[in-house]
Amino acid sequence: MEESEKSSQSTISSFQVFSIHVCRGLALAKPENCSYLKAISRGLLGLPVGALLNALGALALGAPVGLQYFERTISWTLLMSSLTFVPTACVYGSCWTDWHRIFACTKPKGPLDFMLCLPAHGAVIGAWFGAWPMPLDWERPWQDWPICVSYGAVGGYVAGMVGSLALALMRTGGKQLKAE
């Protein structure tokens, strides 16, 4: 009973997160390139794709397999997808070169790319570190499968946000200085 409640809560929260990220993606998306409606649909399409990729990664890394984990895994992958994939999907759609530039080469150009790249990487790395407390035998409720990983992901995401913000500020500051 408690577990189902928990997972439903996390589902809700992942949807909230998703909506927030769609909004953010919208805010980032340049209106001259595409309409808001298009961005939303891109985000919606990107969500399951990203969830699938995240799920594959998590399963390869050792996420528990089994029917009783199914729902939780789905919730978590949706959360991860909305942290990593959705913003980029909103902004760049299915443009392979941009994806390649941001995620494979990690060569972001400009503040917009930083805002997409750093938080996504932060979320993944945070989730990776968040997985470490799971096998410990402390018998704490938060050691269950997606919980601490989600905390790690959110923490890494926030760190990435702060970092990208700082970088963007520095860059703009630098530019302004140059301009002066």
Place this chain on the structure above:
Amino acid sequence: MWGWWRFGKWTVLIMFLHIIAILIFTKGFLLTRTELPHSSHCSDLSQSPCHSSSSSSSCWTKPAVDRLIIVILDALRFDFVAPSSVFEQKQPWMDRLKVLQRMALGNPSSAKIFKAIADPPTTSLQRLKGLTTGALPTFIDVGNSFGAPAIVEDNFVNQLIHNGKRVVMMGDDTWTQLFPNHFNKSYPYPSFNVKDLDTVDNGCIEHLLPSLHQQDWDVLIAHFLGVDHAGHIYGVDSTPMIEKLEQYNAVLVKVIEELQNQSGPGKFHENSLLLVMGDHGQTLNGDHGGGSPEELDFAVTVSSLLGVPFPFGSIGRVNPELYALAVGTWNLDDNKTWNNQDETKLEEWLQNYVNVLCTNSWQGPLHSLGGSITVRENFIDCIFPLKKYKYNSLSAMRCLVKRYIDVYSASSVIGFSSEDLFHISDLYAKAEENWSNLSLFESESSNTSLPVLKRQIVAYFEFLSYIAELARSKWTEFNLKMMGTGIGIMLLSLCCHILAIKKLNKSYGVSFLLSRDPGISFGLMLASFTVLMRSLSLLSNSYILKEGKVANFLLATTGIVTLRFSFMKNKMLLEAATFLLLTFIFRIAIDVGLYKQAATSQFMSASSSWKPGISISESLWTYMAEAVPIPALIILGYYLYKAVSSYCWGIAKCVTMGTILSYFLIVLHWISESNILDLAHFLKGYGKNYIPRTIYAIGLGQLLLLAFVPLLRKEEMSNYKGNLFVKMISILSACSSTVIILQGKQGALVALGTLLAGYCMMRLQGIEQHNVHGGAGISVLDPLPIVQWSLLALSVFCNWPLVDSSMGDLFHSSNVTLTVVGVSMCAFDGLRYGAAFIGFDEFVLAPQAILLTIDTFGFSHILSVFGLPLFVAFSSLFNQTEDRSLFSIKLFWIFMVYGLVTATTATATIVCVAIQRRHLMVWGLFAPKFVFDVVGLILTDILIFVASIYYF
């Protein structure tokens, strides 16, 4: 040969450093004590000076109580029992066992609370052993992992049986393991499941009260486990713990009422003793205690003596003291309350006490040290009325002591130094001298003897506490200096390793005409990070339990990073994806293996919580398991054949053909073993033993051929690169058949998977540097694939669904089974004894030890070390430009890096064992892991040595 020595000296040096470090560390860490099989008899006492020769009906001492009820509350902390006013702060778990306090306060002459401190190891099994034998608990029970850990030493239960006492036991089934045939009646309950707080306790309660009404026992032992389990799961400060304590309180109230009702003259509890005690304490978060003051273990003894007049008023005092003495712990503070006693009673009591002490110190040298003190006398019979004593001569006594010490030092592994022995006999002589003086005094008047008696007691105390101190320093204290030295040498060897690799790097760079230093590449960073994480993960028992998962996690991480690089470079996507898929498959295999293991395991019934949701129908699964490995093996054989036909010649061809023949034999063997095909029925009689033996013989023949033929016949060295590849193929094929048949059906699958993964790794190596060096990526030294290789070897090794009887024993010894059941343990969790019997029916030591070694280390060490040149050999086939010296440097470099990875892991294990030496699971988990890793390290060193000679 000189060429080999140029780099080979490093392997030799490192190997020696490792061996020295491990020997020194092990000497400091693994303390052992010899168990003496001697047991004491009634007749022994006639040689003692302490006792009257006009003996009474009793054996050593006259019994004071007729019946004894021992209630053991596992992990009872002192502050559970003692009044909270004793402590500075009142904690919620205090004052819960009120009935004991009430007894102790309301009736001080018949009940008392004592405090004792237990030595490590503080697991239940060792403590029970300590309690019953009166000896210091042994650290490594060699016999333990091979069968039931029954006590072979003389012990209290044994003595009870010998003297016709009837013992009834209920509760923790550790007792029945220790004493398989001793109890008249026993109601054991499994102590496996830590999460189960109530089964053992309810069973105890159910049987305890009715038993009190029955007449058919003399000693009753009830062992409650709930507090320990509650502590392990919830911690001391938790509601379940307090509920448990309150439940115990209620039970104890009932028991005491029952005893008091029956304690009138003529009733059968007239002369009974109730002993409530803990076997060890616990820390605040529920672990068993250890060294630091807060964690001190309290064995609490409340002796309530019911309905019997004076002489027994002192029992409550003597008893725990002797008991504490027997455990090897002595707390003088407890005895300061003597002065309150009534004078005459005191004197009588003191004389009793002296007598008991005398008996005790008499048997001390042999029994307390040699491990066969008989607590029985102390427990029950030692309290006897005042008597006149007659004494033997002092000289006879000295002879005896000397004899005991001689017996002991002759049979002991760790002898005492001669000064210590001398000091002991000196102290004893002094004590004895007092004693003989005492006898003179006593004949004159009883009034003067009081101070003398006291002095006498002090002398005995001195003697016994000295012995206990000495024994503890020898047996229960780790030799930190030696452990530190061992770790230091280990670190030194790591430095040597790194130095050697640097040197190789340099000479490689020179010969490759690489002017600039390649610097720190991403691959190097990732590789060191992975190794670091893995080493750090060894510091916690949880990660050791899930080592396979950790290895897989790291492997998959490297796989994902590699995939990212291949995306970046847009090449070899297929290989990267395949590699990731393989790690995924390995990981699933671990889970499924666990599932199968759990389903077949007896433990599963206890913990049904851990069940993966995969519900494959059982018959289909077994059919798959039977059938799939055969095509896998055929594919393996096919690839081997292809490799042979295209590249190999001469000897190598001969060897690989032999292997292919072996594979066919293995298939035949499996078919004959399985029940799917009936046509194989007629084969069973012959095939069962002869096929495996033929395979072993072929393997041995191949190895001999490979070892000696190059010596006899100088082969043409013109094509070195092809030669290396051929060598690798032939040695791998020679080893593989034996390993596969030993590993069973999964062996073929794993071999195939490993081969594929190895191929992917080889293709992917140095992928992130390709564009830097412009196509010469093959010659770049990249440690990442080697780390991946070692992780792969580990996770493959952990793949085995290891079901073994020894696992149960292993965890029994630590009582806390945790949920070990559902967990993959890659450590030493069970040699697969079954493997040793493939091809043999009865036990023959030498061949089966070899088979067991091959089975245990087959994939993880032997094949992985011999397979290492994979990373050079394949590229050698494609790239014809490099010359021979470059190859040998690269080969050495790969071996060195692999050795470094193994050594780092082993060092982490050693450090971890040193840190966790007081941990609850140290003998159940860390020590086996330590042994496994250390043996693996030395084996790796030797194999690297052999392989580097072979390949050079």
